Amino acid sequence: MNPYQKYMQQSVNTMTPAQLLIALYDKAITEINKAIIFIEDKDIPKAHNSIMRASDIIDALDAHLKVKYEISDNxxxxxxxxxxxxxxxxxxxxxxILKEILPMITELRDAFYEAGKQVK
Known part of the structure; x- marks a missing residue:
């Protein structure tokens, strides 16, 4: 593992659950923005990869929902x-299509960010 990978792994391992959630949303937003640019630039392979990364992040967020909370179904x-x-x-x-969902994902990210600040 190179030093950057070690640093990233250590960073993730020391994040609070709220920080990790925000980081996942931030990465999904970044990948969607990159995909928009790649599509507009006709760089189809890179667009595909960015969309797949965003999809993987959404899958991870969904997989870690706690069913005991009412908001989880929504x-x-x-x-x-x-x-x-x-x-x-x-x-x-x-x-x-990406521009349609980007504000919704950003709004969720911002809501979780504010909730995280209030929990402190």
Whole structure:
């Protein structure tokens, strides 16, 4: 493992659950923004890879929902919607589909960020 990988692993291992959640949302947002640019630049392989990374992150967020919370059902439905839109965007290579879900994901990220601040 190179020094950067060690640093990243240590960073993730020392994050609070709230920090990790925000980092996942941030990475999904970054990948969607990159995919939009790649599609507009006609770089289809890179667009595909970014969309797949965003989809993997949404899958991870969905997989770690706690079913004991009432909001989990709503989040699961949103994550399913995001996955469907990511698939559509990937198949059609349509940046407008990504631009449609990006504000929703950003809003969720911001809500979790604010909730994390209030829990401290």
């Amino acid at each position: 989040l699961a439905a949103l994550y399913q919607y995001f996955r469907e839109k990511l698939v559509q965007a990937n198949v059609k290579k349509d940046p407008e």
